[in-house]
Amino acid sequence: MPKDHLHPNLVKTKHLSLLSLFSSGGTLICCALPALLVSLGAGAVMASLVSSVPQIVWFSEHKLVVFTFAGMMLSISGFLQWKARSLPCPSDKELAELCNKTRVNSLRVYFFSVCVFLIGGFMAFVAPWLIS
Template sequence: MNEHPAALRVGAWSSLAALLASGGTLVCCALPALLVTLGAGAALSSLVAAVPQLVWLSEHKAAVFGFAAAMLAAAGALQWRNHRAPCPVDPALRDACLRTRTWSRWLYLASVLLFLTGALFAFALPWWTVRG
């Protein structure tokens, strides 16, 4: 019975890791595109001067998105595996188990939304503007 809370913790941590990885896609691609679209190129150049690693992330956006997709796939598999796992009988532990499961699901959905937003700015919009 002790393995189920540990499995839920792993699911929650994997969702958090997926959230951070998909947040990286926003930093690499969506944030610079948004700043340029808003006419804040000077702010972008200041940001790149302060954090030069952003250039590396932008140059390697395929790897960043690949890593984020792998993390999302792993987190999704763990979410699916644990979505019907039994919770402990003790009311306090059961409530904690259900709360962790709910938070983990919301974190995963937020991660997917961040990933899709980053992919929109990194791949779809540049392709659309070139074709249009």
Template structure:
């Protein structure tokens, strides 16, 4: 038997990691600045923006950022769903590696989803409440 199950699961892991990076940008643009201001750390936010002026650009383009991150999250979720029952190799070592990679991929996806939801809350919902 080939290691196609391992390759499919590894591809699923890489898509989840890419989604993690895409959705973490939603935290940088929206959640972290809002949290700093809410904690009274405006000077820290000012320092952050002076060191990383790209934060302002990300905040100005948050709709596109969330659309791209959401598309990456949806694609990764679809790949996760498609590969959830992919066969793993018969060799016990490869099978265990396949199952571990599948579980790690699912965990990374859940963390990515959490980042996206937290960023979305601070970018779109919280401004409407206060």
């Protein structure tokens, strides 16, 4: 079934949930991945990764910007999830099933994104404070 028959806000919410997932994924690249690799004793792997993909350093240097952007995207996505929770689905049985699946999948992606954001935030801001 084409997505055209879904309520426009549901389609927008799904796309924004995916965008929030990718933006919160930036928090993992910035902080959680380096902390994990170093804590596992894989500092050489991290050094090799940084030499192969030097753009990773930008994420670490600008972690406040990365987290602010990810937080804003998650907030907007959460607001749209909240608004879309009671939108009507089509009366056609197949389209209604698709609508409900989209709603559930979008909510799963959103909660996964929030978890990723929280893990990255812990590694970026709380863990260094606890270690020092």
